[in-house]
Amino acid sequence: MAALIASFLLAFSLLLVGVNALMVDYYAETCPGVEEAVEEAVKKATANDNTVPAALLRMHFHDCFIRGCDGSVLVDSQGNNTAEKDGPPNISLHAFYVIDNAKKAVEELCPGVVSCADILALAARDAVAISGGPIWEVPTGRKDGKISRASDTSQLPAPTFNFSQLKQSFSQRGLSTGNLVALSGGHTLGFAHCSSFQNRIHNFDATDDVDPSMNPAFADSLRKACPAHNKVRSAGSAMDSTNTVFDNTYYKLLLQGKGLFSSDEALLTHRKTMELVARFADSQKAFERAFVKAMIRMSSLTGGDGVRLDCRVVT
Structure with a gap:
């Protein structure tokens, strides 16, 4: 029980840190065109493949549930490391190219400024809006993680959960x-x-x-x-x-x-x-x-x- 309480408190403290670190219009001065660039990439991909919005929304969810929203789900397996995207729950994830295209467009606007994690969060919001859902302001300022392990995907809630x-x-x-x-x-x-x-x-x-x-x-x-x-x-x-x-x-x-x-x-x-x-x-x-x-x-x-x-x- 003590371990469970400690785990909850740690997770909640991480949440509070995240809330305090993020803000709407974080890139207003450093990369003012970022949201338009991401939206364009999502719209273009969706016009060619109507499964893209669902893929981006699920991708963002799977990213956030492991060490927070740090873009680690986007990392490719390399060498001896099998990354999150190749873990069993993530094998069916797709449309990573949409984030690649958005990142390329954003890097042309403002090199080295916008995190992949923020691009994914914005893309998930745009995916919902493009599908007829609500639009909202996404607080930004996330940073990218340096760890991506397939073994960590066991932390994701499974479709068989009670x-x-x-x-x-x-x-x-x-x-x-x-x-x-x-x-x-x-x-x-x-x-x-x-x-x-x-x-x-x-x-x-x-x-x-x-x-x-x-x-x-x-x-x-x-x-x-x-x-x-x-x-x-x-x-x-x-x-x-x-x-x-x-x-x-x-x-x-x-x-x-x-x-x-x-x-x-x-x-x-x-x-x-x-x-x-x-x-x-x-x-x-x-x-x-x-x-x-x-x-x-x-x-x-x-x-x-x-x-x-x-x-x-x-x-």
Whole structure:
């Protein structure tokens, strides 16, 4: 118990340090065109590939949950070091080229000034806005980290997590239960591979082959897309029925038994989180307000100490 309390206090102190270190318009004098350059890179990529917004949002989340938002998820494996992006939970991450392109454009404007971590945070915000979601001011001033280890990706919350595991994972990073429900709404964008929800549709437990909390017709459609012992790596399901639009459909479907992950369904096993799911399902505006608040709080976790000139390389 003492170790858990110490871990929480450490995480919370890191959060406070991050909040104090960041500010809106951090680059107002040193790189005034940074936000426009990042937005242009995200828009251009999304015009050619509508999966880019979901990829950038997930990338930012995975970056922040390991040592804070320090751009370590962008680093390539090199030599004897296997980097975060090659850890099991991150194998399906993509669209790193978007950050590369944004970084190149920003370096032409103001060499050596803007961190890769800030570019990723701005890109995630732009990804949400481009998909029809809210726009918000992103506090900047993050620094890039020099450590990126695949082994650390075991710290990421898994799609198989139950509520207790989710709550612990978020609270250790100074994030509330409300933040958990709001950030889960990011699942309104994107695609999930069969491996992420296989546990719910095959051999669920000793009594049921399929998770009984799932809508039967929905479960049947997933079983057809992802048969037992599926070997098609690209097989899976859209996160929700409007998976390129940032809206509150995720919550509406969750209440209908059509959530994909165990971690999604877990939100309905606790009174407070279930009430929030119902509120967000009823009000897009309530969801957006909570999501923006949670994103700012999560992305204020910092841990780096420099600015990388190449987001893929630690120097």
